[in-house]
Amino acid sequence: MEFTLLFAAAMAFAAGVLALRWEAARGNAADCASDLGQVLLTATIVGLFVGRLAAMIGSGVNPLTSPMDILIVRGGVATGPAALAALATVAFVARDELIQVADAVAVASLAALGGWQLGCLPREACLGTPTDLPWAMTQPGSSVGRHPVELYAAAIYLVAAAVLAVVRKRRLAPGLAAATALIVAAAGRLVTEPLRPSLGGGPIWWYTAGIVLGLGAVWAVHRQTVSRPPVRPV
Amino acid sequence: MKLRTLLAALMLVATACGAEVDTSSIPDLAEVSTDALITSIQEAGRPAVVNVWASWCGPCRSEAPLLSSAAREYRETVDFIGLNVRDSPEDAKRFIAEFFSGAPIHHVSDGDGSVVADLGGTTGVPLTFFMNADGMVAKTHFGVIDERTLALEVDELVRASAG
Numbered sequence: 055m056e057f058t059l060l061f062a063a064a065m066a067f068a069a070g071v072l073a074l075r076w077e078a079a080r081g082n083a084a085d086c087a088s089d090l091g092q093v094l095l096t097a098t099i100v101g102l103f104v105g106r107l108a109a110m111i112g113s114g115v116n117p118l119t120s121p122m123d124i125l126i127v128r129g130g131v132a133t134g135p136a137a138l139a140a141l142a143t144v145a146f147v148a149r150d151e152l153i154q155v156a157d158a159v160a161v162a163s164l165a166a167l168g169g170w171q172l173g174c175l176p177r178e179a180c181l182g183t184p185t186d187l188p189w190a191m192t193q194p195g196s197s198v199g200r201h202p203v204e205l206y207a208a209a210i211y212l213v214a215a216a217v218l219a220v221v222r223k224r225r226l227a228p229g230l231a232a233a234t235a236l237i238v239a240a241a242g243r244l245v246t247e248p249l250r251p252s253l254g255g256g257p258i259w260w261y262t263a264g265i266v267l268g269l270g271a272v273w274a275v276h277r278q279t280v281s282r283p284p285v286r287p288v
Numbered sequence: 289m290k291l292r293t294l295l296a297a298l299m300l301v302a303t304a305c306g307a308e309v310d311t312s313s314i315p316d317l318a319e320v321s322t323d324a325l326i327t328s329i330q331e332a333g334r335p336a337v338v339n340v341w342a343s344w345c346g347p348c349r350s351e352a353p354l355l356s357s358a359a360r361e362y363r364e365t366v367d368f369i370g371l372n373v374r375d376s377p378e379d380a381k382r383f384i385a386e387f388f389s390g391a392p393i394h395h396v397s398d399g400d401g402s403v404v405a406d407l408g409g410t411t412g413v414p415l416t417f418f419m420n421a422d423g424m425v426a427k428t429h430f431g432v433i434d435e436r437t438l439a440l441e442v443d444e445l446v447r448a449s450a451g
Contacts, residue, residue: 113353114387122346128432129350179436184447193440195427198447200440251439253354253361 059127062173069169069212070094073162077219086154088147094159094166097143102127105136133243134260156232161219164235167242168211174204182249203249210242227279233271240264311381317372317397322406325396326423329367335426335445336367337438338417339393340404342375343383347432348414352383356391358438363392365446370395373404373413418442421449 074090109130110117117124148155174180181191182203190199218238222231244261329336339355341348359368370393372380377397384395398404401411407425409415418427418441426448427441 110350113350115349115353120346120349123350126347126350126432128434129347130354130434179434181440184443193444196444196448198444251436251443253357253435253439 058173058177061176062170065173065176066098066166066170067095069172070162070166073165073215073219074159077158077161077222080219080223086148086151086158088151088155090155090159090162093144093147093155094162096147097140098166100143101136101140102131104139105131105133108132108135133257134263137260137264153228153232157222157226157228157230160231160235161215161222164211164215164218164238167239168208168215171204171208171211174208180204182246182251201249203246206249207242207246210246211238214238214242227275229271229275229278233268233275235268236271237265237268240268309382309385311378311385314381314384316377317380317395319399320371320396320403322403325369325371325403329369329419329421329423332367333421334365334367335421335449336369336419337442337445338369338371338407338419339433340371340373340398340409340413340415340417341383342373342413343379344375345413349383349387351414351432352387354433354435354438355393356388358442359391359393362442362446366442368393371398371403372396373398373401375399418445420445 071091074094103124106124106127106129107117109132110120110123112132113130115123123129144156144159145152180202181193181200183201184190184198185201186199187201189202191202192199214235218231218234240261240263244258244265247256247258247261250256325338337355337358339351341352355368355370362368368391370384370388372395375383375397380395380397388395404410404415407417408428409417410430412430414432416429416433416438417425418429420426426445429437429441
């Protein structure tokens, strides 16, 4: 059992729930009936399942003949399919009030991503490529200083979550918070990817696609706002 | 109801779709001793990643594709050795044909797990030893290894060898 991975997942869940409560306390409570915590949790579980399934198929393991291998999350989760499945789940579960729910879980999603990245501390998996910078960290028994790249990503997500929570108070146009969160989520991984040790450079096309999708959503929100007829004073 | 029956039938057929694996090109795995393993690493003069696996180990199946990719990626700098433990020769060969096919990994057998014990490992598989060019264990990773950890530890090995 991968307890450190489980602990990292618990940190992500806790960060997401705390963000939802913080938002509610600040008066950013969602104008929707859905249980936001349930929506986030369902999307995460479906995303993990589909991502793991895609990783298994991609590496030549038949999920039908080896069904229990799905539980071996450490064996790899395909980022792109996982993210798509999570987004599709949110779209399905909250289909009657999609924009409101997407906006309402935007801050919590970023906070959960930050919590997941912070989970590198119990997993002892924060380090990336070598560097001479003063804040470089070393592995036990090694003299090679390395970027604490997972902590960089955690900082990006947690700061972005805090900023978005503050900005949301100003009543953003519907959909803008969700689109911004999507852009930050993808950009946070894209900018830190070169600092991560990997085989073949990581799934940067998926992160780029996430940014493009988010920018498209921002453009659609802008179009909607501009084309809306002005409200006549009574 | 018909749709469900059809889906169930399709799943059954899919589970049976695994083609019979051809093991004729896989040589028998030579039994290795701890001294022989260390000597071979020293003679090669390169750091080595020694992955302990068994065909009956589900998690080993999960990490095998990653190890195959890594062995191809780092073939110029690091040797990859597969240490098969407590396994039947035929099952081991079938596993190699299915999951390590074409990867530059030299597989040997540690029938009773004594080499793993000598290197400081446990009876649980999978586990991975990162060994310096002088044959000393630099790090041991217990359980399934992920891409980031593998890439990081190989980088540490290569830098330690170069430095």
